[in-house]
Amino acid sequence: MIKLYGAALSPYYNKVKIALLEKGVNFQEILTAPSQQEELLAKSPMGKIPFVEVGGHAMAESSVILEWLEDAYPTASLLPPTPNGRAHARQLSAILDLYVLMPALPLYRHWLFGSPLEANAVDTARQQVARGLAAAGQMLDYGPWACGEDFSHADISAACILPALAQMSQALLGEDITAAFPERDSYLQQLSARKSVNRCWSEREAALSAFRARQQQ
Structure with a gap:
């Protein structure tokens, strides 16, 4: 069984979790915080989450784990069938993650x-996120998913990033910094109907509520 280490408040963690659910792979979630302790660094060299452990072999970085899942579980593929389609989905996913x-x-x-x-952190973030959203918008090819007919890595990134940043920016800044994402509301509604996405969103909200409650104690 795959062991998934991390926390539901991390968009990167939820990327891996959605992929595992979509693949129908058995996995165990192990609540883990980022750390520079030796034991964790042995499994995640930068001390980050998420990371997974499979038969005693550990690997980190969400994008790498998603690619490994494609190789290890080629059925229920999370990339389009053509080389150009796969590159398109990978590029859009990378833009959402990085920019x-x-x-x-x-x-x-x-x-x-x-x-x-x-x-100036707020102004810098606003400008950079706006540029990233514009770049992502250039690549969208709704049909009905972000890169056409196939639910892909790009949709997984969007499902984990857009709601988390919308919630954060509305609470912190009084505005939604993701509002410029093209056709965002209808796209998010479509994502919410996906069982894997709906489960991750629900469990993230539960984790956030529990986290805020602990902060207030």
Whole structure:
């Protein structure tokens, strides 16, 4: 059985979880925080989550784990059938990860954990996220999923990133920094009908509520 280490508050963790659910693979979730302790670094060299353990072999980085799942469980593929289609889905997923989520992480960590923000962090995040959303918009090919007929890595990234950043920015900034994503509301409604996505969204909300309750104790 695959062991999935991490926490439901991490968009990267939820990417792997959705992929596992879509593949119908048995897995065990093990609540784990990022750490620089030796024991964790032996499994995730940068001390990050998520990481997985399969038969005693560990691997980290959500995009790498998703690619491994494609190789290990080729049925219920999460990439389009053609080379160009697969490249399209991978590129859109990377844009969402690197140019939408990544620049917003300082704000996300501040909202969750109270991590300090550098001067101009909000304006910088707004500008960079807007640029990332514009780049993602250029690549969208709804049909009905982000890259055409096939639910793919691109949809998984969108499902994990857009709602998390919308919730954070509305609470922290009083605005939704993901609002410019083309046809976002109808697309999110479509994603919500996907069992894997709906489960992850529900469990993320439960984890967030429990986390906020502990903070108030």
